[in-house]
Amino acid sequence: MGLAIVAPSKSKKEIANWIAVFKEIDPHIELQVYPDISKKESVEVVVLWQHPTGILKEFPNLKLICSMGSGVDHIMADYVPDQVPITRIVDPRLTFSMTNYVVMGILNYHRQLLRYIRDKQSKTWDMTNPEIPITVGVMGVGELGGDVLDKVAGLGISVIGYGNRPKSDFRHPYFHGEQLQEFLNEVNVVVCLLPLTPKTEGFLNKDLFQKFQKDTYLINVARGKHLIEADLIPAIESGHISGALLDVFQKEPLPDNHPFWEQEQITITPHIASITNHKAAAPQIMENYRNLQQNLPLANQINKDQGY
Template sequence: MSLAIISPNRDITPWLEIFKKTAGDIPLEIYPNIKNPAEVSAVMLWQHPKGSLQPFPNLKLICSMGAGVDHILGDDTIPADIPITRIVDSRLTFSMTNYVVMGVLNHHRQILRYQADKQARKWDMSNPEIPVNVGVMGVGELGGDVLDKLSLLGINVYGYGNSPKPDFDHPYYYGEQLETFLSKCNVLVCLLPLTAQTDGILNIELFRKCTKGTYLINVARGKHLVEEDLITALEEGHLSGALLDVFQQEPLPKNHPFWEQEKISITPHIASITNPEAAAPQIIENYRNLENGLAFINQIDRKKGY
């Protein structure tokens, strides 16, 4: 029985150090040099190559190395009966909320405008604030905290999700109420999980239903956004700008049109970064639970996709 680590595009040194220090008895296999695939009973993954789990005939547990699991669910070669777990870390929520609040306030106080004014040596005190009403799509642990913190700042907030939430602390819309939700806000934040239903949800049809001049913040997944539709929506004036941390292809190709768009701000998928010191112990605990026939922590609902 062993644990395989498959994360070809990430430095796993910090993870290995934690395993060595706290769980040195767990046999580790490091992709692509898997010596005994039949011994692998659990894997921990981040952006694994599709089909790379097929050599493991005795696989019983899949652990995401982050909060997201769409990179796992998108691999249709993985048997549907294998449990999948994710990382839950309060620090992820802290970082994500701070990023979104930063994006909202920068738009509210027009930081890009004043940076341009500085370059032009222009002193313009007119209209220093853009009134903002913030709508968050996806009101789980991350989205709920974003709404709480923005509300504390006195900003009007609205939530949108897939199902009813009778006791939700903020104005909330769901399902077929999307158009009403969009009419309430002029800053739209996407924090949805990526599922078959939400893939491509940020498209021109949705943008044309937004309040004219809405500002978009996408910190969920790149596949939520139809990238060419964002440019169209900016040209048509349905959106006034965007802050993007996630993209269809990462790193963002050097010839991508987003680099040249003055109304699009870009960060390199850094809104919320997994901390191995908080994440590794959760994977270790689930490996122990597998050994002892116990229930897993932070197991996802595969039907829901999160």
């Protein structure tokens, strides 16, 4: 059984780190790395990140697809044989980093840090309205979104969750499905942690923004394809959105001529909210590599029908 890594966006150093962990666990593993995959018929497990579209068709004996991160939308957007399962990475450190990033963004907005940075530049001493009252709504309340709700609520801030399906005995106020407007009526900070599926692609758009309370603040740390980028600045100019913190974009790196660079009310970070740690992730893939060999259940297998 052979394993192939197909992750052209990752640097040679990153790939070397993954290989080192794989080899440490199993020194005899047959391992090939894109683009130098000469024995495609021997590949039964493929490890992917932002892979070339259509490459999965080149492995005739493929039995397992492993994402190098928690997201699988880059896989689901491509051709996947019906019988081939997909797994993802679940790492407490990913949750830790994501939650801390979101909490940072919420508190920076709540305590108006960006305003005071601008005041320093203009030598302005303004003590008026030092806090913006907030209620935080998180769209997507899986492992990541649930942890964000827990930590923000622990700070004494009101929180509400929103998801696609009902949840019984959820630990925070929660709306789902057709209750979207009820959810938006209650919050003035919206955090997007939705999985990316055909249903949620483009979910952050002008129609949604028009349903926001006036001056709602937006944080998107899910996927760039959730946001219709052309709709954001008009929503800021109309007052539906007071500003945004964005870590993900339709095209990365963000092009130099993109209008987000010049928009003062949009804060940009370069997709660093939560980064996969190869030392935590590679052993999970190797565990499933062994499980596949022994006909055991796979860890962190996704539901293809749901898309996550």
